[in-house]
Structures are given as structure tokens and as C-alpha cells.
Amino acid sequence: MSSSETSSSEVSADVTGRSTLSAAPLGAATEAQPGVRAFKVGLLGYGTVGSAFAALLEERAAHVERITGRLPVVGEALTTSKGSFPEILEGSDAIVELIGGIEPARDYVLAALSAGKHVITANKQLLSQHGEALFEAARASGAQLRFEAAIAGVVPVVRVLCESLAGAHVERVHGIVNGTTNFILSEMTRGSTYAQALAEAQSQGFAEADPSEDVSGRDAAAKMAILARLAFDTPVHIDEVPYEGIEHLKTDDIQYARELGLGLKLIGTAERRDGGLSVSVHPAFLYSGHPLASVNGPFNAVTVESEAITEITMSGPGAGGLQTASAVLGDLVSTMLPPGAPAPPADPLPLVSDVESGFYIHMEMADRPGALAAVAGALGEQGASIKSVVQHGLGEHARLVMIVHPLAETRLREALKRIGDLDFLRSTPRAIRVIEEEYL
Amino acid sequence: MSSSETSSSEVSADVTGRSTLSAAPLGAATEAQPGVRAFKVGLLGYGTVGSAFAALLEERAAHVERITGRLPVVGEALTTSKGSFPEILEGSDAIVELIGGIEPARDYVLAALSAGKHVITANKQLLSQHGEALFEAARASGAQLRFEAAIAGVVPVVRVLCESLAGAHVERVHGIVNGTTNFILSEMTRGSTYAQALAEAQSQGFAEADPSEDVSGRDAAAKMAILARLAFDTPVHIDEVPYEGIEHLKTDDIQYARELGLGLKLIGTAERRDGGLSVSVHPAFLYSGHPLASVNGPFNAVTVESEAITEITMSGPGAGGLQTASAVLGDLVSTMLPPGAPAPPADPLPLVSDVESGFYIHMEMADRPGALAAVAGALGEQGASIKSVVQHGLGEHARLVMIVHPLAETRLREALKRIGDLDFLRSTPRAIRVIEEEYL
Numbered sequence: 001m002s003s004s005e006t007s008s009s010e011v012s013a014d015v016t017g018r019s020t021l022s023a024a025p026l027g028a029a030t031e032a033q034p035g036v037r038a039f040k041v042g043l044l045g046y047g048t049v050g051s052a053f054a055a056l057l058e059e060r061a062a063h064v065e066r067i068t069g070r071l072p073v074v075g076e077a078l079t080t081s082k083g084s085f086p087e088i089l090e091g092s093d094a095i096v097e098l099i100g101g102i103e104p105a106r107d108y109v110l111a112a113l114s115a116g117k118h119v120i121t122a123n124k125q126l127l128s129q130h131g132e133a134l135f136e137a138a139r140a141s142g143a144q145l146r147f148e149a150a151i152a153g154v155v156p157v158v159r160v161l162c163e164s165l166a167g168a169h170v171e172r173v174h175g176i177v178n179g180t181t182n183f184i185l186s187e188m189t190r191g192s193t194y195a196q197a198l199a200e201a202q203s204q205g206f207a208e209a210d211p212s213e214d215v216s217g218r219d220a221a222a223k224m225a226i227l228a229r230l231a232f233d234t235p236v237h238i239d240e241v242p243y244e245g246i247e248h249l250k251t252d253d254i255q256y257a258r259e260l261g262l263g264l265k266l267i268g269t270a271e272r273r274d275g276g277l278s279v280s281v282h283p284a285f286l287y288s289g290h291p292l293a294s295v296n297g298p299f300n301a302v303t304v305e306s307e308a309i310t311e312i313t314m315s316g317p318g319a320g321g322l323q324t325a326s327a328v329l330g331d332l333v334s335t336m337l338p339p340g341a342p343a344p345p346a347d348p349l350p351l352v353s354d355v356e357s358g359f360y361i362h363m364e365m366a367d368r369p370g371a372l373a374a375v376a377g378a379l380g381e382q383g384a385s386i387k388s389v390v391q392h393g394l395g396e397h398a399r400l401v402m403i404v405h406p407l408a409e410t411r412l413r414e415a416l417k418r419i420g421d422l423d424f425l426r427s428t429p430r431a432i433r434v435i436e437e438e439y440l
Numbered sequence: 441m442s443s444s445e446t447s448s449s450e451v452s453a454d455v456t457g458r459s460t461l462s463a464a465p466l467g468a469a470t471e472a473q474p475g476v477r478a479f480k481v482g483l484l485g486y487g488t489v490g491s492a493f494a495a496l497l498e499e500r501a502a503h504v505e506r507i508t509g510r511l512p513v514v515g516e517a518l519t520t521s522k523g524s525f526p527e528i529l530e531g532s533d534a535i536v537e538l539i540g541g542i543e544p545a546r547d548y549v550l551a552a553l554s555a556g557k558h559v560i561t562a563n564k565q566l567l568s569q570h571g572e573a574l575f576e577a578a579r580a581s582g583a584q585l586r587f588e589a590a591i592a593g594v595v596p597v598v599r600v601l602c603e604s605l606a607g608a609h610v611e612r613v614h615g616i617v618n619g620t621t622n623f624i625l626s627e628m629t630r631g632s633t634y635a636q637a638l639a640e641a642q643s644q645g646f647a648e649a650d651p652s653e654d655v656s657g658r659d660a661a662a663k664m665a666i667l668a669r670l671a672f673d674t675p676v677h678i679d680e681v682p683y684e685g686i687e688h689l690k691t692d693d694i695q696y697a698r699e700l701g702l703g704l705k706l707i708g709t710a711e712r713r714d715g716g717l718s719v720s721v722h723p724a725f726l727y728s729g730h731p732l733a734s735v736n737g738p739f740n741a742v743t744v745e746s747e748a749i750t751e752i753t754m755s756g757p758g759a760g761g762l763q764t765a766s767a768v769l770g771d772l773v774s775t776m777l778p779p780g781a782p783a784p785p786a787d788p789l790p791l792v793s794d795v796e797s798g799f800y801i802h803m804e805m806a807d808r809p810g811a812l813a814a815v816a817g818a819l820g821e822q823g824a825s826i827k828s829v830v831q832h833g834l835g836e837h838a839r840l841v842m843i844v845h846p847l848a849e850t851r852l853r854e855a856l857k858r859i860g861d862l863d864f865l866r867s868t869p870r871a872i873r874v875i876e877e878e879y880l
Binding site: 056060063064067132134135136138139142143144145148154155156159160162163164165166167168169229230232233234235236240242249250252253256257259260262264267272273274275276277278279280282283284285286287290291294306308309310311312313314315316317322323325326327329330332333334335337338339340341342343344345346347348349350351352353355357360362388390392399401403430432433434435436 | 702
């Protein structure tokens with residue numbers, strides 16, 4: 001999903017900046033206390049992601065101040081209609097680039113990095129076409145360039161490749177890095193045609209009015225070019241990544257393959273092959289046991305393989321506005337956070353126990369008339385609601401297996417004590433927690 | 441799995457250190473070039489994980505030097521029989537603590553942090569009992585304390601909670617954080633008794649001779665105490681975490697619940713509940729659609745939920761020696777790596793294309809005698825081996841669906857061209873990649 005690009009056309013002001021920046025900062029700024037150093041965030045672009053980011057930062061500003069010692073403050077965002085990039089740059093500790101596209105984003109990001117300002121961006125086109133120049137500018141000035149939101153939204157694949165696995169010998173990175181196409185393929189698996197599935201994706205906000213960047217596979221190719229660079233220390237331009245989209249796929253093929261135990265995904269792969277590096281994006285059938293086969297709907301999932309780690313799989317929602325904004329916030333906080341140890345707890349929560357849970361209950365009993373009523377009565381007295389009951393066996397050696405809806409453990413224990421006292425019970429009843437799907 | 445603890449009894453030297461440290465450094469040290477600044481790693485403990493870490497670091501030393509500018513060098517490890525902690529501390533840029541247990545590990549880690557030396561540890565007991573004191577020592581000196589390997593091995597849950605999600609409002613962290621018990625429960629689901637499953641886990645190296653720390657749930661409880669602290673800024677001591685193990689579980693219960701669509705896992709949970717924080721470890725049944733339900737064998741998986749991110753799930757092998765060593769290496773490299781941009785590519789790989797893949801092939805054709813032979817012949821000429829064939833329909837409007845084993849795309853295209861020329865074909869054949877399970 002490329003909703004991080006929905007603000008692409010929001011900014012056209014040039015680097016010299018002719019319009020003026022409003023002096024009134026937004027949101028969190030107004031809460032700055034005397035003595036607290038503000039951390040000024042220059043926001044470029046105010047589309048879907050830009051506005052979601054500004055709102056999320058305001059909501060989390062006090063928490064961020066607590067863990068970093070500085071209150072993040074967003075000034076007025078640069079848009080096509082207002083704001084001056086040079087003024088924003090001058091007044092910021094870090095720049096968040098959510099304009100999308102190549103220009104003017106490239107000029108702005110390079111100018112910011114060269115000025116030693118940290119940059120957080122969600123711009124996969126820019127990184128997949130000009131990544132090396134940006135990385136070089138960051139290294140030269142010592143500024144940080146962070147871009148988790150450019151790949152798989154909240155799925156922290158950039159951080160894991162650049163940090164957790166910086167020392168590792170990676171064999172393969174592959175996965176589902178476009179939520180739009182994964183949603184469409186999930187719909188087609190359920191019988192929709194491509195056109196129906198696309199229309200559904202658009203109506204649910206998972207595909208843009210012009211979906212070509214996503215459905216052609218080009219969005220995924222840009223992401224795989226960036227991941228290949230990070231995993232294999234090899235610069236890869238998007239034009240070097242062969243990609244194939246999903247527009248030509250037939251529901252028939254998905255159905256036939258399903259009979260063979262196969263499910264269809266748009267898979268991006270970067271792997272060591274034949275002494276070199278192979279990077280590509282293609283629709284591919286996976287057997288049902290494959291870890292990526294069960295990733296359905298607008299989700300992303302990436303698996304990293306290396307001999308020493310075996311494999312790590314990370315999954316989560318593909319980039320929606322709020323999810324992309326969360327990834328940007330994570331990167332921003334990382335530029336503010338001294339590495340080391342967790343901040344001291346400022347507002348710890350009280351520990352609570354005896355929380356509610358569903359339960360499985362197993363009873364060995366003689367199957368007498370009224371037995372179930374007695375058991376159900378003991379449960380009902382404690383407020384337990386029975387979800388399902390299965391009896392195994394008959395007569396003197398029956399077993400009753402029940403699932404009850406969530407109730408507090410103390411109440412369940414009380415009910416079990418009452419049940420254990422019933423004269424037809426043949427052993428102490430056993431209980432095991434059940435996590436209900438509704439909790440998800 | 442608590443294999444990171446297998447070296448628990450390796451060191452008993454006291455803080456004053458009476459034995460002497462060999463002057464001859466191991467491995468990577470001998471490769472240091474003039475002009476290259478070594479990064480000296482003081483290794484405490486040389487059990488399963490310690491020795492795996494030393495070997496892995498030697499293997500990856502040149503790569504780490506390339507990305508960090510400093511060559512990591514491990515001196516002789518501190519063990520019960522040799523080494524002086526004060527001398528190791530004095531001569532090290534960072535300390536890797538793989539002794540396990542509380543003392544002398546606690547004294548060593550506190551001494552190192554107080555001296556401003558970064559510490560990487562896999563010691564979940566220490567963190568779940570004395571975490572705040574260690575965090576405070578790290579903050580006071582500005583040294584880093586990293587401990588990814590203490591939780592879920594290579595699954596980067598500590599890094600994601602402390603960095604990617606540092607600004608987030610987390611609602612729940614839950615998952616499978618003990619590989620030993622997950623392996624045993626997987627075996628019991630296949631019909632083994634608890635005793636049989638435990639014996640199998642021990643024979644495969646997934647359980648220790650004394651498995652009580654794992655099977656009692658205490659190992660998972662220590663990990664959940666630490667995760668709760670990171671996710672909810674609330675200090676939690678292991679003694680405050682109610683936990684229940686798997687020793688008392690009956691194969692019968694697993695089988696009965698299976699009929700109800702439920703699978704059994706040992707689940708650790710830390711979540712906001714009733715205005716406070718609930719942290720616990722219990723066996724729990726999950727419905728088959730639950731993301732944790734499909735995590736089988738000695739694997740770990742953790743899901744983090746928050747409104748803004750929806751949820752992120754991370755999975756990978758529970759800590760074996762090499763996996764734990766990899767997590768330690770990732771943390772070590774993070775202490776050496778300036779944050780910012782990827783290192784310049786030093787040894788980029790050549791890009792290769794036309795790599796092999798399995799393929800699904802769909803052909804609309806008139807079903808004539810010899811048709812399959814002609815198709816198979818065209819594929820055979822290109823070296824394609826047929827894995828399965830299904831025919832749909834009969835006569836003039838049949839469809840043939842095939843899966844072929846991996847071959848180069850150019851050869852597949854050549855075969856499809858030949859097949860397309862056959863006179864009984866009714867449309868151009870279609871091909872879609874198939875990722876074979878053998879690749880995993």
C-alpha cells in the first residue's frame with residue numbers, strides 16, 4: 001500500500017522558499033514548560049500521513065518528553081500553499097519528509113542532511129533511486145537518516161536489518177511488502193475477479209484511485225531495492241529490479257492452484273544466488289505450510305533468513321495513514337533517544353491480578369440424570385456463561401468438556417470447588433485458560 | 441528455552457579476581473591491521489552461548505570492522521578456572537555477560553556499567569530481579585545495557601519495544617517466549633504424553649537435563665516481567681508474575697480441545713487491564729485463527745498491540761546457542777555503530793537474473809491423444825521436471841494445470857513458446873511462479 005504517497009502533490013515550493021511560515025506552532029508546542037528544551041520537528045507535507053503524524057505526535061508528546069527529556073514540537077507544515085523550506089530547516093532539530101516523489105523532496109532531504117539535521121522519511125521512490133547520495137550526505141554530516149515507514153509501515157524490517165542483523169550474514173529477505181495487492185489477492189482467493197477485488201480495495205481505502213504503482217508491482221520493487229541494499233550492502237536501483245504485477249492474474253488460476261494446496265501472493269525476494277544477488281517481485285504460489293501463506297488482507301510480512309539466526313518473520317498491517325505515522329514517530333523518537341537503558345519509570349501502573357479469561361473445563365463423572373444441570377448451576381452461580389459442551393463416553397465413565405466465556409479466575413475456582421463436591425464427580429475437575437478470538 | 445543459562449556454573453571467581461588473564465587474545469585479534477582501532481570485548485562465561493558467541497564474532501569480525509570502523513576482538517573469556525574480572529574490565533570497551541544467574545553476574549554487570557562500559561547480557565534472571573538497579577547504573581554513566589538475547593533470542597522484541605515503539609501507547613504484549621515448552625506442547629498435540637514429549641525435547645537438545653526452569657513457566661515469567669517493564673514503564677519483579685507451567689497437562693485435554701478447534705500454547709501476557717497492568721504466564725487454548733496458534737516446535741513469537749499500530753507479530757527460533765549468540769552479536773554491533781545511515785558498500789554483489797523457480801502452468805487445449813505427451817516433451821527438452829498435473833474438463837475445452845520443479849525462467853519461456861505453437865492449444869499458456877517448501 002502506498003498511502004504514504006497520498007500527499008505527493010502537496011508541496012511544490014522551491015528550495016529558496018517564497019511563502020512565509022506561520023509563527024504559531026501547532027499542538028504540543030503550546031504545552032512546553034519553562035526549562036524544558038523543545039525538540040523542533042520540521043514537517044514537510046501535510047497529506048494523509050503528514051496530518052496523521054502531527055496528530056499522533058501531539059498525542060504522544062508528553063510521553064516522548066518523559067523518555068527523552070525533550071518535548072517534540074511540530075511547527076506549521078510545509079505545503080504547496082504555505083511555508084518556507086529554508087525557514088523550517090533553520091528552525092528545526094529534525095526534518096520529517098512526507099511529501100513523496102523525487103522533487104522537491106530530494107533537494108529538501110539533501111539540504112537537511114547536509115545541514116546536519118536528522119531526517120525521517122517515508123519516501124520509497126526517493127530512496128530506491130537516490131539512496132546512495134542520501135546515505136553519503138548523512139554519513140558526511142553525521143546526521144541520521146531513518147526510513148522505516150518507507151518499507152512495511154509498522155513492521156520494523158529496516159531497524160532489524162540495519163541494527164539487530166547489522167553483523168549477520170543474510171541469505172535471503174523475502175515477503176509481502178504491499179498491502180494493497182495482498183488485499184486484492186485475498187479477495188480473489190475468495191472468488192472475486194480482479195476488477196471486483198480492486199473495486200473493493202478502493203472502497204475500503206486499501207487502494208488509491210490510481211492503483212497502478214501498487215498493482216504493477218513497482219511499489220514492491222522500490223521496497224525490495226532498498227531492502228536488498230540494507231541486507232546485502234549492494235546498491236540496487238529500482239530499475240534493476242525485475243517486477244511483475246497482479247493485473248493479469250485470473251481467478252481461475254488461483255482456484256485451480258488452490259486444489260493443489262497453493263495460495264497466491266505477490267512476493268518480493270532479495271537473495272544470494274549463483275554467487276551474486278537476485279532481487280525481484282513476482283506473483284508466486286506458496287504451499288499452505290509456508291509462513292507467508294497465512295498472511296491475508298492488507299497485511300505485510302517479511303522473513304529474513306541467515307544460517308546463524310535460522311529465520312525471523314515480522315508481520316503487521318501494511319501502511320495506512322496512522323500506521324505509517326507510527327513508524328515515523330518511532331524513527332523520530334530514536335533520533336531523540338540516547339541509546340542505553342530504559343528511562344526511569346515516571347508513572348508506573350498498578351499490578352492487577354484475577355483478570356477475566358475464558359476457560360476449558362474437563363470433568364470425569366458418572367452420567368446421572370440432572371448431572372449437567374448441577375454442573376451448569378454451579379457455574380451459573382459464579383456468573384459463568386457456557387459457550388460449548390461436549391460429552392465423551394457414557395454411563396459411569398463419562399467425560400464432560402466445556403468452554404466457558406470469560407470470567408474472573410477466583411470465580412472459576414469457586415465454581416470448580418462446588419463442582420468437585422458433587423457426588424457424581426469421579427476426579428477433581430481440570431481447567432485451562434482459553435483466549436477468545438474477540439480479544440484480538 | 442533457557443540454553444543461554446547452560447553456562448550458569450562456569451564462573452565463580454570473585455570481583456577482585458585472583459586468577460590471571462592470558463595475554464594471548466583469541467581469534468579475530470590476530471587479524472588486527474596496523475592503524476585499525478580494535479574494539480575490545482570482555483567475555484564473561486564460556487559455556488554453550490559464550491563459545492558460540494566467540495566463534496561467531498570471529499567469523500563476522502571483518503564485516504563488523506567494515507561497517508563500524510573498528511575490529512572487534514575477544515580476549516580470553518572469564519571462566520571458573522581462569523581470568524580476572526578487574527583485568528578484563530580494564531582492558532575492554534564492552535562487556536558481554538553470559539555467565540547467567542545472579543552472582544557474580546550482578547556484581548560484574550554493575551561494575552562494568554559504573555565504569556562506563558557497555559554491557560550486553562542474556563541474563564533474564566538478573567534483569568527480572570535487579571533490572572531497575574542495572575538500568576539506573578547505565579543511565580548514570582551513559583553506558584549502554586542491551587539484552588535482546590535475554591528474551592526471545594533472535595526475535596527482536598526488546599529492540600522493537602525500546603526503539604520502534606518507544607513513543608507508542610502499547611495495549612498488550614503477549615506471546616510464546618519459551619521454545620522448550622512450545623516444542624513439548626507441539627509433541628503432545630501429536631499424541632505424545634508429557635513424559636514422552638519431554639524426553640524427545642531432551643534428546644533433540646531443546647530441553648535441559650533439569651528442565652524445571654522451563655516447564656514450570658518460571659523462565660517465561662522472567663521474560664514477561666522484563667517485557668512488561670519495557671512496554672509499560674512499570675517495574676515488575678519476577679515474584680510479582682503469577683505463572684503456571686505445563687507439567688500437569690494431559691494429552692487427553694489437548695485432544696478434546698482440538699475437537700473444539702483449539703490448540704494449546706504456554707502464553708505470556710502483559711496487558712492493560714482494569715486501569716492497571718496484568719502480567720502472567722499460563723497454558724492457554726487458542727482458536728486456530730489466532731496468529732500464535734500456528735507457531736509450532738521450538739519457536740518463539742511475540743505480538744505487540746497498540747491502537748496506532750494495530751499489531752506487530754515477530755517470530756523465530758527460541759534461543760539455541762547460535763541464535764542466542766547472534767542476538768548478542770546484534771546488540772554488540774549496535775553499541776559500536778553510529779546511528780544514521782548504512783555504511784558505504786565495500787564489496788557489493790553482482791546482480792544476477794534468470795534464477796530458477798518452480799512454476800504453475802495453465803493451458804487451455806483440445807484434449808487429443810498424445811497431447812500430454814507433446815506438452816511434456818516440450819518441457820522435458822528444456823529440462824523441466826513435472827511435479828503434478830491436473831486436467832479440468834474434457835474434449836475440446838479441457839484445461840491442463842501443471843506444477844513443474846525449479847528451472848530457469850528463460851528455459852520455461854522457451855518451453856511455453858513451443859507449447860503455444862502446438863495445434864491443439866486454444867490460447868497462450870500462462871505461467872506463475874511457485875515457491876517450493878524445500879527452499880525454506
